[in-house]
Amino acid sequence: MAKRVVVTGLGVISSIGIGKENFWQSLIKGVCGVKKVGSFDTSGHTAHLGAEAANFNPVDFINKKKIKYLGRASQMAIASTKLALEDAGLEIKALKDLRAAVSFGTTMGEIQSFEKADQEWIRNGKEAIDVLDIYKYPSHNIPSNVAIEFGLKARNRLFTTACAAGNYAIGYGFDLLRCGRADLAVTGGADVFSWIAFTGFDKIGAIAPQECSPFDKNRKGTIPADGSAALILETLDRALERKADIYAEILGYGLSCDAYHMTSPSVEGIAECMRQALKDANIKDSAVDYISAHGTGTIYNDRAESVAINEVFGKRRISVSSIKSMLGHTMGVASALEAISCCLTIKQDIIPPTINYKTPDPECDIDCVANVARKQKVNIALNNAFGFGGNNSCLVIKKYAS
Numbered sequence: 001m002a003k004r005v006v007v008t009g010l011g012v013i014s015s016i017g018i019g020k021e022n023f024w025q026s027l028i029k030g031v032c033g034v035k036k037v038g039s040f041d042t043s044g045h046t047a048h049l050g051a052e053a054a055n056f057n058p059v060d061f062i063n064k065k066k067i068k069y070l071g072r073a074s075q076m077a078i079a080s081t082k083l084a085l086e087d088a089g090l091e092i093k094a095l096k097d098l099r100a101a102v103s104f105g106t107t108m109g110e111i112q113s114f115e116k117a118d119q120e121w122i123r124n125g126k127e128a129i130d131v132l133d134i135y136k137y138p139s140h141n142i143p144s145n146v147a148i149e150f151g152l153k154a155r156n157r158l159f160t161t162a163c164a165a166g167n168y169a170i171g172y173g174f175d176l177l178r179c180g181r182a183d184l185a186v187t188g189g190a191d192v193f194s195w196i197a198f199t200g201f202d203k204i205g206a207i208a209p210q211e212c213s214p215f216d217k218n219r220k221g222t223i224p225a226d227g228s229a230a231l232i233l234e235t236l237d238r239a240l241e242r243k244a245d246i247y248a249e250i251l252g253y254g255l256s257c258d259a260y261h262m263t264s265p266s267v268e269g270i271a272e273c274m275r276q277a278l279k280d281a282n283i284k285d286s287a288v289d290y291i292s293a294h295g296t297g298t299i300y301n302d303r304a305e306s307v308a309i310n311e312v313f314g315k316r317r318i319s320v321s322s323i324k325s326m327l328g329h330t331m332g333v334a335s336a337l338e339a340i341s342c343c344l345t346i347k348q349d350i351i352p353p354t355i356n357y358k359t360p361d362p363e364c365d366i367d368c369v370a371n372v373a374r375k376q377k378v379n380i381a382l383n384n385a386f387g388f389g390g391n392n393s394c395l396v397i398k399k400y401a402s
Contacts, residue, residue: 002178006400008244009088009232010340011080011188015051015225016327019083023337024344026326027352028373033327034211034223039193047207051225051328052193062149071110071136074145076228077190081146084186084230089244092150101154101182102143103173105165105189107331107387109139109158112192142190154182162387163294163329164255165189166229166336167395171253173233183238189333190228197331198224204263206298212329213356214295214322215302215364222296225328229336231343247343251380251396252280258390265301265386270308273392277382278312281396285313290351290381292338295322296329305384306364319376321369325355335385335393342381342397349377 012019015033016026026033036042037050053076058067061079070078085092113136117129140158147156155176159168166189173185201207201224208221239246254276258269278285294305309320323341330337345351350373357370383395 003180004236005174005177005233005250006236006239007231007247007250007343008234008239009084009090010247010343011083011087011230012337012340013053013056013076013080014227014327014337015053018055020087020340027323027341028350030353030355030371030373031326032355033225037198040195045199045202047202047209049223050193050198051223053227068132069135070145071113071141072192073106073110073190074142076192077104077142077146078149080188080228080230081150081186084232085150088232090232096151098183099154100152101173101176101185102147102152102156103169103185103187104143104146105159105161105169105332105336106139106142106191107160107162107165108191108194108197110137110141111194111196113137115195146186152186160332161391162389163331163334164385164387164391164393165332166334166339167253167383167385167393168255170231170336170339170395171255171393174250174253177233177235183235185233186230187233188228188230189336191226191331191333193224193226208297211356212297212325213358214293214297214325214354215306215361215366215368216357217359217361219297219299219302221298222324223328225330227327227330227333227337229333229340231336231339246400248346249398249400251283251398253277253396254280254394256392258392260390263388265304266390267304267307267311269390269392270305270386271311273394274308274312274382274384277394277396283380283396286316287380288313288318288382289376289378290345291318291320292342292381292383293320293322294384294386295324295354297324301386303363305386306366309366317367319351319369319374320366321352321354323352335383338385339383339395339397342383346378346381346397346399350375351378
């Protein structure tokens with residue numbers, strides 16, 4: 001028999017706040033984390049704005065002696081996991097006897113370590129490369145370093161399905177628990193601010209010059225960002241046994257691949273993903289109260305997602321918002337941060353807004369929660385995430401009821 005799976009801990013590193021509470025308060029107040037890029041010189045770029053987690057300092061979370069062996073994505077992943085474990089009321093020593101799995105998503109992995117090594121090679125030759133940067137680089141290091149830091153000895157996995165990866169990682173942890181293959185799962189994502197990613201998005205004209213304004217008629221693109229998110233998943237039985245505070249219940253998820261185009265989204269692929277999620281969760285479309293949109297602020301993505309929502313749900317007006325308008329697009333961690341937002345939305349019955357929304361777009365005919373948070377009872381939320389290569393994921397999250 002499938003076990004019920006609940007969320008008991010949340011950890012956040014983001015441009016609008018570190019820690020669950022700071023993150024949530026910024027969301028419902030419409031705080032924007034977009035500023036001039038500080039990680040590198042953008043004078044050779046067309047765009048100059050980013051949403052960096054500039055206040056993150058690894059020494060606040062990790063022993064100084066260990067930091068030099070860890071890439072920044074691993075540092076963020078460890079920090080968000082530590083926050084989530086503390087939030088769940090779990091002591092590290094208590095994890096040793098559990099089948100505790102780790103499942104994270106990313107787009108760029110430890111790309112900063114690669115960029116540093118590459119620059120050193122160009123400037124001073126191959127022998128000048130710091131061997132530590134080579135050790136840091138492999139992307140699988142992110143969940144592996146989390147496992148090492150906290151002694152988590154069950155399954156360990158990294159998903160690299162672009163901007164859908166966070167939901168993939170949560171879905172995998174959910175599967176392990178509902179099938180009885182783990183007692184606890186640390187799930188989420190981590191991505192760092194990258195010159196390569198920023199330059200790529202700049203070259204294809206996908207970065208907004210001033211602000212990210214999802215679903216607005218005059219939207220001009222997304223804003224690259226970084227951060228990390230961790231969600232502690234447990235079986236309901238175990239959570240009740242230790243009297244844990246439960247944020248929400250995971251009901252199911254859907255995955256699809258457009259098999260259409262490397263960058264352009266497919267309405268059919270997105271709609272199929274949402275339908276699969278509803279089927280896996282065993283709910284009707286009429287049960288959904290809120291959709292946390294992928295909502296990147298790009299012309300084609302927002303249009304395709306809006307059309308797909310209307311295909312799946314008809315003309316029923318469901319509240320929709322995109323928190324990328326505030327914290328930027330964190331790539332592989334985006335849907336994990338948005339899953340945390342969904343958990344808090346369900347817990348608090350407050351929907352965070354889509355800021356910078358000024359002019360409705362007839363091609364995005366949705367009920368966009370514009371500029372101001374909306375008080376509304378939310379029993380079930382869908383968390384959408386769609387990435388390059390046609391990778392789609394949708395997570396179904398429900399208010400916990402015994």
